[in-house]
Each structure stands twice: as C-alpha cells, then as structure tokens.
Amino acid sequence: MPVFDQQETRKPPISQIGAVLWLKTNLFSSWINSILTFASLYLLYIMIPPLLNWMIFDASFSFGTINFFGFEIKFSEEMATNDNCGRVGACWPYIYEKLYMYTYGFYPRTETWRPNTVFALTGLLFVIVPLIKNYKYKNRVTLSLIILYPLISYVLIAGGFGLLTPVDTDQWGGLLLTLIIASVGIIVSFPIGVLLALGRQSNLKVIKLFSTLFIEFIRAVPLITILFMASFVLPLFLESGNYFDKLLRALIGIALFQAAYFAEVVRGGLQAIPRGQYEAADAIGLSYFQKNVLIILPQALKISIPNIVGSSISLFKDTTLVLIIGLFDMLAMVNLTSNDPYWLGRETEGFVFVTMVMWAILYTMSRYSRKLELRFNTENKN
Amino acid sequence: MSDNKTNIIEISELNKWYGDFHALKNINLDIKEGEIIVVCGPSGSGKSTLIRCVNFLEKFQEGSILVSGTELTDDAQKIRKIRSEVSMVFQHFNLFPHLTIVDNLTLAPIWVHNETKQEAREKALKLLDRVGIKDQAEKYPNQLSGGQQQRVAIARSLCTNPKIMLFDEPTSALDPEMISEVLDVMIELAREGITMICVTHEMGFARKVANRIIFMDDGQIVEENDPENFFNNAESERLQLFLNQILTH
Numbered sequence: 001m002p003v004f005d006q007q008e009t010r011k012p013p014i015s016q017i018g019a020v021l022w023l024k025t026n027l028f029s030s031w032i033n034s035i036l037t038f039a040s041l042y043l044l045y046i047m048i049p050p051l052l053n054w055m056i057f058d059a060s061f062s063f064g065t066i067n068f069f070g071f072e073i074k075f076s077e078e079m080a081t082n083d084n085c086g087r088v089g090a091c092w093p094y095i096y097e098k099l100y101m102y103t104y105g106f107y108p109r110t111e112t113w114r115p116n117t118v119f120a121l122t123g124l125l126f127v128i129v130p131l132i133k134n135y136k137y138k139n140r141v142t143l144s145l146i147i148l149y150p151l152i153s154y155v156l157i158a159g160g161f162g163l164l165t166p167v168d169t170d171q172w173g174g175l176l177l178t179l180i181i182a183s184v185g186i187i188v189s190f191p192i193g194v195l196l197a198l199g200r201q202s203n204l205k206v207i208k209l210f211s212t213l214f215i216e217f218i219r220a221v222p223l224i225t226i227l228f229m230a231s232f233v234l235p236l237f238l239e240s241g242n243y244f245d246k247l248l249r250a251l252i253g254i255a256l257f258q259a260a261y262f263a264e265v266v267r268g269g270l271q272a273i274p275r276g277q278y279e280a281a282d283a284i285g286l287s288y289f290q291k292n293v294l295i296i297l298p299q300a301l302k303i304s305i306p307n308i309v310g311s312s313i314s315l316f317k318d319t320t321l322v323l324i325i326g327l328f329d330m331l332a333m334v335n336l337t338s339n340d341p342y343w344l345g346r347e348t349e350g351f352v353f354v355t356m357v358m359w360a361i362l363y364t365m366s367r368y369s370r371k372l373e374l375r376f377n378t379e380n381k382n
Numbered sequence: 383m384s385d386n387k388t389n390i391i392e393i394s395e396l397n398k399w400y401g402d403f404h405a406l407k408n409i410n411l412d413i414k415e416g417e418i419i420v421v422c423g424p425s426g427s428g429k430s431t432l433i434r435c436v437n438f439l440e441k442f443q444e445g446s447i448l449v450s451g452t453e454l455t456d457d458a459q460k461i462r463k464i465r466s467e468v469s470m471v472f473q474h475f476n477l478f479p480h481l482t483i484v485d486n487l488t489l490a491p492i493w494v495h496n497e498t499k500q501e502a503r504e505k506a507l508k509l510l511d512r513v514g515i516k517d518q519a520e521k522y523p524n525q526l527s528g529g530q531q532q533r534v535a536i537a538r539s540l541c542t543n544p545k546i547m548l549f550d551e552p553t554s555a556l557d558p559e560m561i562s563e564v565l566d567v568m569i570e571l572a573r574e575g576i577t578m579i580c581v582t583h584e585m586g587f588a589r590k591v592a593n594r595i596i597f598m599d600d601g602q603i604v605e606e607n608d609p610e611n612f613f614n615n616a617e618s619e620r621l622q623l624f625l626n627q628i629l630t631h
Contacts, residue, residue, distance in 0.1 A: 080481075112553070274476075276474050277476060279439055279476060280477075281478075282439060282465065282537075283437055283465060283470040283472075284489065284538070284539070284542065285466040285494040286489075286490070286493060286494060287458075287462065288492050290494075294493065295478055298480050299480050358519065
C-alpha cells in the first residue's frame with residue numbers, strides 16, 4: 001500500500017516565467033522571428049542615434065530667459081537667432097518664438113485668456129466626466145454639460161453679444177482651430193451618423209433609400225472635394241448677400257462627411273445586436289423610439305466605441321486639409337511661419353513639433369477610448 | 383372546464399407565408415380566459431410561428447386574431463395595447479445584457495405603463511422574490527445561470543400584469559438540471575389563473591397543468607384534446623408516431 005506523500009509547492013522552471021519566457025515567446029519563437037528581431041534592432045540602431053542627436057544633443061535650447069508662470073527660468077544669455085542657431089541640430093528657439101502662432105494663429109494677443117479658458121474647461125471636462133458615473137443627478141449634470149460647454153466655449157472664442165470684443169473667424173488659427181474643427185466635426189456629425197445608421201436599417205423605404213444614397217455618395221467622394229465644394233462652389237449658388245462664414249461652410253462639409261463614416265461604424269454595431277433583443281423590446285411594448293434609445297443603441301454604441309474613436313482620430317488628422325481652402329490650422333502654420341525672413345529654412349523643426357503635438361493628442365484619445373470601453377463593459381463583468 | 387367564460391383569444395382562418403413557404407394553414411383556435419394551452423409538434427411545424435402571431439412579432443397575410451376583443455392590425459397603437467396585455471418568454475431568455483436584473487424588470491412598467499421608479503422597483507423585487515432570485519437583483523444577466531436567467535425573464539414578463547402569457551420553448555436552451563426550477567415557476571403561475579400558451583416538449587408539464595394540448599404538424603392543427611385523451615387515445619397516426627418518439631425514453 002503506497003503511502004500518501006505531501007508534495008512541496010515549487011516555483012515553475014526558470015524557462016517558464018519572467019523575462020526568459022517573454023523573450024522566447026515574443027522575439028525568438030522561430031528562426032524567422034529571430035532574424036526579424038535582429039533586423040529590427042539593427043534598424044533602430046541606425047535610426048535612433050541620429051534622431052536623438054538632431055533633436056537633443058546637437059539641438060539649440062538657447063531660449064534666453066523664459067517667464068514660466070511667474071518663475072524666471074534662464075536657459076541662456078539671450079535668445080538664439082536663425083544664424084547662430086546652427087544647422088546640424090534642431091533650432092527649438094524658433095518653435096518657442098512661433099509658439100503663439102502654432103497655438104492661436106492670428107488671435108489678438110490681448111485676448112489670449114479666452115482660448116486659454118476654453119482649453120482649461122476642456123481639460124476639466126475630461127476630469128469631470130468619469131466622476132459623474134454614480135452621481136445622483138448624473139443625467140441632469142450630463143445634459144447641462146452638453147448644452148453649456150459648447151455655448152460657453154463659443155461665446156468665449158468668438159466674442160460679441162456685447163460682452164467681449166468680437167474676434168473674426170479669419171483670426172482663429174493654429175492648434176485652437178484644429179481642435180475647434182475636429183471637436184465640432186465629431187460632436188455635430190455623431191448624432192447625424194446615428195440617425196443615418198438607423199435610417200439605413202429602417203423599414204420605411206424612402207428613409208432607407210435616402211440614408212443609403214447619402215452615405216454611399218459621401219463615402220465615394222474625397223474630403224478635399226467636399227471642402228472645395230463647400231468653400232468655392234457653394235457661394236456661387238448663393239446670392240452675394242447670403243455669403244456666410246468660410247469656417248462655418250468648412251465645418252458643415254466636414255460634419256456631413258464624418259456623419260457618413262459614423263453611420264457605417266454604428267451600423268456595424270447595430271448588426272451585431274441579436275434579433276432577440278429587438279423582439280424582447282417589441283414584446284414588452286416599447287415604441288420604436290424607446291426600443292432604440294433604451295435597448296439597441298446603448299449596446300450597439302458600446303460595441304462601436306473602438307471604431308468610433310478610430311474614425312474620430314482619422315477625422316482629426318484630416319482636418320489638416322483645411323489648409324487647402326485657406327484656413328490656417330496647426331499644420332498650415334509650419335509653412336506660414338517658415339516664410340518669416342528672420343527664420344528661413346526651419347520647416348523641419350515645425351513638422352517635427354506638429355507631429356509630436358498631434359501624437360500626444362491622438363494617443364491620449366486612443367487611451368481614453370480604451371478606458372471608456374472597460375467602463376461600459378457590463379456584459380462580461382464577473 | 384367551465385364554458386361560461388369568455389374567449390380571450392380568437393384565431394380564425396389564419397394563414398401565414400414566409401416567402402413561398404406556407405407556414406400556417408387555416409388555423410382556427412379559441413382560447414378562454416384562464417386556460418392553459420400546451421402546443422407541441424415536430425420542429426418546423428409552425429408552433430412558434432403561431433404564438434408569435436398572437437403578439438404580432440410575426441405578420442400574417444390572411445385571417446384574423448382577436449386578443450381580448452381587439453383585432454390585430456398594422457396599427458402601431460393597437461399593437462402596443464395588445465403587447466401591454468400579452469407578454470412573452472423566449473427560448474433564449476433575451477434579457478437586456480446592459481441593464482441590471484432589476485432594471486430589466488422595471489423597464490416596461492416605467493416606460494410603457496408610466497409607473498414611478500419607486501413603485502416599479504418594489505413590484506420588481508417582489509416578483510424576483512417569488513421566482514427565488516431576489517438576492518441577484520443588482521447583478522447583470524450574464525452573471526446568472528441559464529435557469530436563473532429564464533426565471534428573471536418570467537418575472538420580467540409578469541411585471542406588466544399581463545392577462546396572457548406566451549412561452550416559446552422556455553426550457554429548450556437550458557441544461558437538464560435547470561429545467562425543473564423553471565417548470566416549477568410555470569406550474570405555480572398556471573395555478574394562479576393566468577391564461578397561458580406554452581410551446582414546449584415537456585410532456586410531464588403538459589400532463590400536469592394543461593387544459594388542452596394542441597398537436598401541430600406541417601402548419602396545421604392536427605389534433606387537440608384534454609391531456610387524458612391526448613396521451614391515451616391519440617386519433618391520428620401522426621400524433622401516435624410523435625408520442626412514441628418522445629415518450630419511449
């Protein structure tokens with residue numbers, strides 16, 4: 001009769017845990033992967049050092065003395081000029097010099113606090129929204145935020161109404177304009193897109209036909225064409241008195257364009273909802289409107305979050321096309337500022353800077369969407 | 383069964399086609415208030431289609447259905463009125479996965495029957511208690527077992543105080559050990575006098591509570607009888623064959 005022997009609890013073999021396992025499964029799982037790993041390492045080796053040299057080690061940081069929220073930070077005796085900045089590395093003082101243009105465009109320098117307040121409010125919004133999840137009056141708070149935030153932002157930036165000096169849309173530019181176009185484009189187009197998606201699934205033939213035609217037409221046309229139409233062709237049809245704002249026309253074009261894309265993304269989500277959900281909603285007596293708002297859309301939109309954000313990120317990048325119709329967004333500022341006779345030949349710095357800012361914003365957006373996904377994921381919560 | 387009760391459902395000359403396929407052929411069926419009807423038959427015989435016509439989840443092309451005096455037509459207002467009196471339990475539960483159990487129950491009372499949140503919630507908790515899962519009220523459907531989900535679905539369909547309940551193979555998607563917990567709830571309901579039409583293959587259940595059993599095949603009602611005669615004196619060959627197949631195990 002064998003005697004039961006208490007086994008010691010042991011750690012797994014060294015090849016099954018930690019860095020060794022990770023390297024083995026991710027980088028050296030087969031000889032092809034091993035070759036690819038070494039090739040990639042070599043590529044990084046020939047690319048990274050020159051880039052770092054240009055951006056940091058050979059670059060000029062002679063900003064002079066910077067006033068940072070009341071603190072005097074001294075980088076050098078005086079600010080570098082184009083001539084003594086050098087051509088081997090980046091000339092970051094140029095970016096510093098043009099930072100205002102990159103951020104606000106031609107916005108009056110005396111009124112900077114207005115866009116700044118809007119930036120701060122936007123930041124605050126991202127902090128507040130996750131906090132209202134379990135708050136008692138969350139519906140009321142959300143609703144008032146949805147109405148108040150765009151209103152306050154518009155009044156602050158555009159001025160007028162006898163409160164603030166009006167600032168013409170021609171003077172808006174840089175990152176401010178990029179953010180305005182992208183956020184207005186996304187926010188306005190989203191409800192239109194949802195309606196179009198529902199329309200395309202509708203049993204009413206006319207609505208279905210209209211939605212399908214609209215979506216397919218817009219998706220078959222490049223954004224540039226739509227911007228051109230909105231900017232140059234549309235005014236030809238309007239009486240000269242009705243010639244409305246160039247930015248507004250661009251925004252309408254972008255919103256309609258994006259709505260078609262959102263519609264297709266949301267349609268994908270709608271199709272993933274099982275028939276049983278529609279039947280159960282019908283069977284308990286909900287109306288068409290209640291069924292969609294209470295049952296179908298919450299589930300469909302949740303599934304669509306990654307694609308909605310993906311589509312939004314595309315739009316954000318596409319906003320740089322407005323440069324073609326004479327609106328000066330952040331990317332347009334690269335060309336504009338490098339035409340400054342005192343700072344000739346500094347496009348590279350401009351492009352690298354704009355790339356970094358864009359990346360920071362879009363990467364944040366993509367992380368934020370991941371968080372939203374996890375927060376709304378009730379289906380598989382255990 | 384007492385004959386002095388009024389008909390709550392009157393189906394006459396009902397015909398339905400899916401494209402070219404003739405799914406229901408000339409169905410005539412009257413159901414009295416408080417009656418328990420079990421519908422059985424081989425798959426594809428039209429039994430689900432029949433009960434789905436009663437709350438207009440399926441449109442039909444010919445014939446008429448009267449539910450407590452209201453005739454089913456395309457009129458959205460009428461359909462909603464009928465659906466508020468007829469509730470349905472599905473084979474695959476069809477709970478709303480994005481809402482908690484108690485929110486699943488209060489949805490229709492709040493949005494269709496204009497009850498206050500407080501009232502609806504109290505009633506929902508009472509019903510959950512009755513089907514034995516009050517402690518799961520704040521969970522989400524996917525955290526529950528199949529049997530529990532189906533009991534929630536039954537509670538959800540009771541929330542609107544329906545006059546008629548339709549059961550569309552409520553136990554077919556369940557693991558064998560969970561079937562009895564759902565049947566127990568249904569048996570209890572049957573004894574309370576609610577009108578029920580159940581599509582099911584649970585012959586034990588049929589024998590125990592049904593007033594009438596209807597056998598369908600090929601889109602027609604082949605035979606209908608009380609349980610006693612249905613099981614012991616089957617007239618048609620088709621039914622005898624069917625009973626042999628499902629009762630010999």
